[in-house]
Amino acid sequence: MIKGKVAELLVSTQYLQEVQVKGWVRSFRSNRFIALNDGSTINNLQCVIDFEKTPEDLLKRITVGAAIKVTGTLHESLGSGQKVEIQATSVEILGDADPEEVKLTILSPKRHSLEKLREQAHLRVRTNTFGAVMRVRSKLSYAVHSYFQQNNFHYVNTPIITGSDAEGAGEMFKVTSFDLKDVPKNEDGSVNYKEDFFGKETNLTVSGQLEGETYALGLGQIYTFGPTFRAENSNTSRHLAEFWMIEPEVAFCDLDGNMDLAEEFIKYVLKYVLDNCKDDLAFLEERLVGEDKSKPESERSPMTLIDKLRFVVDNNFKRVSYTEAIEILKNSKPNKKKKFNYIIEDWGADLQSEHERYLVEKHFKCPVILFDYPADIKAFYMRLNEDGKTVRAMDILFPGIGEIVGGSQREERLDVLKKKMAELGIDEEELWWYLDTRKFGTCVHSGFGLGFERLVQFTTGMSNIRDVIAFPRTPLNAEF
Amino acid sequence: MIKGKVAELLVSTQYLQEVQVKGWVRSFRSNRFIALNDGSTINNLQCVIDFEKTPEDLLKRITVGAAIKVTGTLHESLGSGQKVEIQATSVEILGDADPEEVKLTILSPKRHSLEKLREQAHLRVRTNTFGAVMRVRSKLSYAVHSYFQQNNFHYVNTPIITGSDAEGAGEMFKVTSFDLKDVPKNEDGSVNYKEDFFGKETNLTVSGQLEGETYALGLGQIYTFGPTFRAENSNTSRHLAEFWMIEPEVAFCDLDGNMDLAEEFIKYVLKYVLDNCKDDLAFLEERLVGEDKSKPESERSPMTLIDKLRFVVDNNFKRVSYTEAIEILKNSKPNKKKKFNYIIEDWGADLQSEHERYLVEKHFKCPVILFDYPADIKAFYMRLNEDGKTVRAMDILFPGIGEIVGGSQREERLDVLKKKMAELGIDEEELWWYLDTRKFGTCVHSGFGLGFERLVQFTTGMSNIRDVIAFPRTPLNAEF
Numbered sequence: 001m002i003k004g005k006v007a008e009l010l011v012s013t014q015y016l017q018e019v020q021v022k023g024w025v026r027s028f029r030s031n032r033f034i035a036l037n038d039g040s041t042i043n044n045l046q047c048v049i050d051f052e053k054t055p056e057d058l059l060k061r062i063t064v065g066a067a068i069k070v071t072g073t074l075h076e077s078l079g080s081g082q083k084v085e086i087q088a089t090s091v092e093i094l095g096d097a098d099p100e101e102v103k104l105t106i107l108s109p110k111r112h113s114l115e116k117l118r119e120q121a122h123l124r125v126r127t128n129t130f131g132a133v134m135r136v137r138s139k140l141s142y143a144v145h146s147y148f149q150q151n152n153f154h155y156v157n158t159p160i161i162t163g164s165d166a167e168g169a170g171e172m173f174k175v176t177s178f179d180l181k182d183v184p185k186n187e188d189g190s191v192n193y194k195e196d197f198f199g200k201e202t203n204l205t206v207s208g209q210l211e212g213e214t215y216a217l218g219l220g221q222i223y224t225f226g227p228t229f230r231a232e233n234s235n236t237s238r239h240l241a242e243f244w245m246i247e248p249e250v251a252f253c254d255l256d257g258n259m260d261l262a263e264e265f266i267k268y269v270l271k272y273v274l275d276n277c278k279d280d281l282a283f284l285e286e287r288l289v290g291e292d293k294s295k296p297e298s299e300r301s302p303m304t305l306i307d308k309l310r311f312v313v314d315n316n317f318k319r320v321s322y323t324e325a326i327e328i329l330k331n332s333k334p335n336k337k338k339k340f341n342y343i344i345e346d347w348g349a350d351l352q353s354e355h356e357r358y359l360v361e362k363h364f365k366c367p368v369i370l371f372d373y374p375a376d377i378k379a380f381y382m383r384l385n386e387d388g389k390t391v392r393a394m395d396i397l398f399p400g401i402g403e404i405v406g407g408s409q410r411e412e413r414l415d416v417l418k419k420k421m422a423e424l425g426i427d428e429e430e431l432w433w434y435l436d437t438r439k440f441g442t443c444v445h446s447g448f449g450l451g452f453e454r455l456v457q458f459t460t461g462m463s464n465i466r467d468v469i470a471f472p473r474t475p476l477n478a479e480f
Numbered sequence: 481m482i483k484g485k486v487a488e489l490l491v492s493t494q495y496l497q498e499v500q501v502k503g504w505v506r507s508f509r510s511n512r513f514i515a516l517n518d519g520s521t522i523n524n525l526q527c528v529i530d531f532e533k534t535p536e537d538l539l540k541r542i543t544v545g546a547a548i549k550v551t552g553t554l555h556e557s558l559g560s561g562q563k564v565e566i567q568a569t570s571v572e573i574l575g576d577a578d579p580e581e582v583k584l585t586i587l588s589p590k591r592h593s594l595e596k597l598r599e600q601a602h603l604r605v606r607t608n609t610f611g612a613v614m615r616v617r618s619k620l621s622y623a624v625h626s627y628f629q630q631n632n633f634h635y636v637n638t639p640i641i642t643g644s645d646a647e648g649a650g651e652m653f654k655v656t657s658f659d660l661k662d663v664p665k666n667e668d669g670s671v672n673y674k675e676d677f678f679g680k681e682t683n684l685t686v687s688g689q690l691e692g693e694t695y696a697l698g699l700g701q702i703y704t705f706g707p708t709f710r711a712e713n714s715n716t717s718r719h720l721a722e723f724w725m726i727e728p729e730v731a732f733c734d735l736d737g738n739m740d741l742a743e744e745f746i747k748y749v750l751k752y753v754l755d756n757c758k759d760d761l762a763f764l765e766e767r768l769v770g771e772d773k774s775k776p777e778s779e780r781s782p783m784t785l786i787d788k789l790r791f792v793v794d795n796n797f798k799r800v801s802y803t804e805a806i807e808i809l810k811n812s813k814p815n816k817k818k819k820f821n822y823i824i825e826d827w828g829a830d831l832q833s834e835h836e837r838y839l840v841e842k843h844f845k846c847p848v849i850l851f852d853y854p855a856d857i858k859a860f861y862m863r864l865n866e867d868g869k870t871v872r873a874m875d876i877l878f879p880g881i882g883e884i885v886g887g888s889q890r891e892e893r894l895d896v897l898k899k900k901m902a903e904l905g906i907d908e909e910e911l912w913w914y915l916d917t918r919k920f921g922t923c924v925h926s927g928f929g930l931g932f933e934r935l936v937q938f939t940t941g942m943s944n945i946r947d948v949i950a951f952p953r954t955p956l957n958a959e960f
Binding site: 221 | 485487502503504505518519520545546547574575576577578581582585587600601602603605606611614615617618619621622625629632634635636637638639640641642643644651653654655656657658660661663665669670671677678679680682684691694695697698699700701706707709711713721722724731732892913914916917918919920921922923924949950951953955956957958959960
């Protein structure tokens with residue numbers, strides 16, 4: 001007897017063999033046709049039972065959500081939409097699902113809103129949409145590791161709990177073992193961190209970059225892929241308080257090399273899911289077409305999901321300096337007609353999402369890499385250009401998503417770095433170890449950060465970032 | 481001109497070709513022989529310079545730790561220990577390393593203690609030992625992902641910040657956005673968590689298992705691989721406050737299947753590093769031989785590092801019930817002679833590290849899987865056996881390490897689970913979502929947790945767990 005997963009049996013040609021499969025009932029029609037799914041694929045396996053030979057009390061327990069074991073023979077299917085089916089000789093109920101209780105959940109067979117599904121995040125992975133999204137997410141993760149490992153990058157786990165808050169990438173969560181009801185204080189009323197678990201103030205990391213740099217300057221080329229955190233009160237479809245970030249860092253690599261790396265990397269991982277997630281992507285594409293129908297035409301996607309992914313894989317990203325971009329924006333229709341919320345007037349302006357989307361979606365109509373930003377709007381560790389006013393930063397902008405990658409060549413010159421830190425009031429004592437890397441064999445090096453959930457959003461076409469991570473953390477929401 | 485990494489050039493046979501390589505000086509002998517390393521391998525590339533043609537001020541700057549670019553021709557090496565060398569035509573200093581400053585760091589060419597190296601965790605990856613450990617760690621990580629992905633497991637990122645503290649696996653860190661100097665209180669003096677970022681009390685996860693189960697019961701087979709936390713004041717060589725854990729979870733799988741999975745998985749990842757980290761393992765094996773020489777004979781490793789790894793890969797793990805193990809321990813010499821700190825008297829005793837090590841290292845002399853533990857000493861979610869007093873738990877014990885895996889078949893029966901939770905005072909309201917999985921198509925399922933750093937310890941032979949993670953977090957230590 002062949003014991004198999006649904007995914008395996010669906011492509012099997014071992015007709016007339018006895019098979020056994022376990023899974024959950026997705027639907028049961030006419031007391032005859034069970035659609036069985038076990039999570040191995042978006043597709044269900046049809047199991048046909050002979051209801052005349054099946055006891056009535058068993059038939060009643062074959063309900064949506066129930067776990068069952070089906071034994072039978074594999075047959076070429078005469079129905080449309082599937083190649084094989086099982087003609088069941090026996091069905092065993094492994095775990096019931098009371099239809100009255102199922103009715104109260106998102107497992108009930110009707111259309112539920114994405115908001116409703118979020119409230120039952122522990123069950124939503126049993127729906128077609130979330131099964132597909134989470135399988136694609138998993139494959140994307142593997143593609144990330146595969147790309148870097150095949151290219152001899154070393155994976156580094158930078159710390160999650162950090163005593164350093166110098167990066168200034170945003171508000172941080174505090175980590176403590178104190179009883180919050182009764183926090184130990186010093187005589188002057190300040191918190192006595194000496195009594196805390198780590199003996200100092202600690203936070204959740206916002207980025208592993210600085211630690212990653214210390215490793216790149218020893219191992220040559222490294223990447224991180226781990227959770228990062230922002231305690232920002234942003235209730236948007238693009239922000240999470242807890243998200244996964246990918247941060248490669250490469251010694252002896254300048255900004256051009258960094259752009260090449262980012263572009264090649266993104267193309268590799270998208271190609272990987274195009275090749276390995278065909279059924280899930282086809283489903284998600286269909287879903288998006290359906291979703292689009294309810295939108296005004298101007299907001300519909302100009303390309304289907306798979307075409308969009310192929311387009312990114314097959315085309316060069318457009319590389320444009322910040323200065324060029326400002327010129328394009330200044331002369332653009334929405335700027336002249338004052339349709340932008342923020343009108344671009346002068347060089348030095350920080351670009352808003354509306355500007356980034358104009359450049360990508362209207363002007364260039366392809367992914368864009370903007371580089372050489374004004375120093376004043378970028379972080380302290382980015383390398384100053386000879387012009388003294390721009391830094392070797394780059395952002396990659398994607399259609400529908402906006403910024404998906406932010407990176408830079410790092411300031412490798414100790415004196416320039418120290419001067420910049422002094423200007424911004426960053427304590428050298430705090431970052432003594434970071435400065436050490438510039439003292440002992442410093443070199444040109446570069447890296448970038450890619451928010452993994454934004455990549456999953458782009459790949460799956462899900463419009464809300466809360467729908468591409470298993471249990472999203474957002475302001476006022478840490479359920480499960 | 482061939483631009484290459486040290487690892488590539490060392491195996492190149494393109495003799496007499498012009499090559500260029502960048503890296504850091506590991507040593508410089510006789511004003512002639514530079515040992516160059518770029519992190520791509522444990523091995524250095526010898527670059528031979530003609531000091532008569534090299535300006536003196538350049539010679540002076542070729543110091544340990546400096547970053548340099550060497551151009552020259554590739555030659556078959558006449559010296560021992562290397563196949564090729566570069567006869568340099570030019571050396572360029574990319575980043576100096578002032579010898580006076582280097583003297584104060586662990587980069588200085590002498591033997592430093594592992595404790596000293598820990599204080600300079602940002603530099604220690606430039607040493608042979610830590611370069612090797614971190615490369616092996618990276619490859620092990622990839623082997624973990626490869627094993628599960630090749631076996632159609634889906635990677636799930638369970639939440640790091642959690643509102644649930646029901647697992648009771650130990651003390652948890654609190655996560656908050658409150659100003660700890662001034663925590664908002666209710667009228668009764670309790671903390672007003674409604675004002676906190678998530679509107680409730682939140683902690684850092686100790687395990688992704690419960691959330692992982694919800695996903696396994698939809699996707700079939702999943703795994704997590706992410707950071708977990710314990711706020712325990714354990715200053716030992718086996719404990720970290722922040723460590724990475726691997727947790728697979730499989731629907732329709734019982735404890736026997738779980739043991740098979742764990743054993744096959746561990747053998748796969750060890751085999752992978754044996755095949756892919758030969759040079760690093762050879763170095764680490766040598767290191768261990770050296771370390772052993774300073775130990776009394778009774779404490780030395782009975783096997784070399786690579787033999788030990790091969791032994792695990794090639795032999796079956798011994799499967800022994802808790803009840804059998806207790807009999808063996810009760811009748812053992814150290815128990816009879818009262819050499820154990822905890823004498824085993826009765827069935828039901830919790831095994832200590834000394835007992836586990838006796839079973840593995842003295843009695844069976846191979847990895848051991850203990851199963852069917854007394855219910856009273858195990859967690860609430862483990863499946864109760866028909867005897868009413870043992871649960872379907874398993875621990876895998878490794879030589880030198882002790883427990884490396886803890887797993888179980890999960891209690892899939894709603895009524896039994898609820899009864900157990902009531903006995904232990906675990907709030908059903910708190911775990912409503914976990915109980916839901918037992919209401920809607922519950923099924924036999926199993927999983928385990930493997931502490932990744934313990935696996936890295938075993939694989940590299942490092943005796944302190946702080947030496948197998950980039951920036952260890954332990955009580956009073958969150959530097960970097």
